[in-house]
Amino acid sequence: MARTTRERKARGASLVGRRYQVQIGAVAHGGHCVGRIAELGDRVAFVRHALPGELVEIQITEGTEGDRFLRADAVQVLTPSADRVDAPCLVAGPGGCGGCDFQHVELGAQRRLKADVVREQLVRLGGFDPADPLVADLVVQPVPGDQDGLRWRTRVEYARTPDGHQGMRAHRSRRVVPVDDCLIAAPDARVASQSRGTVIIERVRAAAGERAFEVEGDGFWQVHPGAPTALVDQVTAYAEVRPGDRVVDLYSGVGLFSGFLGAQAGASGAVTLVEGSRSACGHARENLADLDRVRVLTGSVDEVLGAGTVSGADVVVLDPPREGAKRAVVEAVAALDPRTVVYVACDPAALARDLKIFGELGWRVTDLASFDLFPMTHHVECVVRLTRSGSDQG
Incomplete structure (x- = not known):
């Protein structure tokens, strides 16, 4: 919205x-x-x-x-x-629905524009060298599950016009534009207002295995059908969890990443999840009930880490909200002295600012991947691996 x-x-x-x-x-x-x-x-x-x-x-x-x-x-x-190109949606232009930014752009060009934005944010806000191959060679990758950039959103939330017609809000406005058929919505998309109080089972098949996750009908879950697999595959590849590792999963939601990383850490390892939503924490405990040594902590990430409840880690994964992790959390993550940090970001500006803080603390980015999980919009998802400067990891 x-x-x-x-x-x-x-x-x-x-x-x-x-x-x-x-x-x-x-x-x-x-x-x-x-x-x-x-x-x-x-x-x-x-x-x-x-x-x-x-x-x-x-x-x-x-x-x-x-x-x-x-x-x-x-x-x-x-x-x-x-x-x-001609926008496929009749209300995607000036004065219309504010949900899509790039329907007038050829799909491959959309991804090139998003890559340009990520590069610009990393250079301007993150202090990266534009000639760094991580920046210069950055490509935004498509993921399977949409129809030429349309019909991918598995959950939608409609507003209502004064006469009760369903619609979407105009850009930066409360005005509702009538929309009978949102073209980025999947054919079987759930309407958020009709899903509250229900529990949905989501199944994820990734390179590391297959797991099922229960989630609130209106709780957080990736809305592109290809997103969970793409992110799990990238996060597990970057994390390189070893048997016996201590894994810390921050902003963990219902445990999407922990389910796979905890299985890789094995019975001799341990996984700690930190999540602010009580309902998500409850689902996470159910979703990870088959794993040994799982701890789910409910609370804001900065407060939980600041309280010293988590004392150390080999691998830290964090997937903060759009505003990013910010300095207090970044410093707390660095203080855990992990071997590897994997950062999942939905906003390149917040990511760049946080990566600059990591750099000040002696960390370097060794790998970066970007995914087009929100076609027709300006949004882009990034996954980054960081290690200590001077480390031979990555």
């Missing part, structure tokens, strides 16, 4: 509705591209529905004369990019 606009103090007369002709520059994080408005002293505008290199007419959707930057829609394309 689109986030709502924050109230803020106006800085001069509103520019909303004004139109300008703009040459579009690079893609930016958030589902838009950068344009500069010559008539406004090269003021930056973040433009949706555009592509790098295009000449477009934009219409301002947010901003005043005193703002440092503006937001806009490309309402007319004067010089189209070769990567532009």
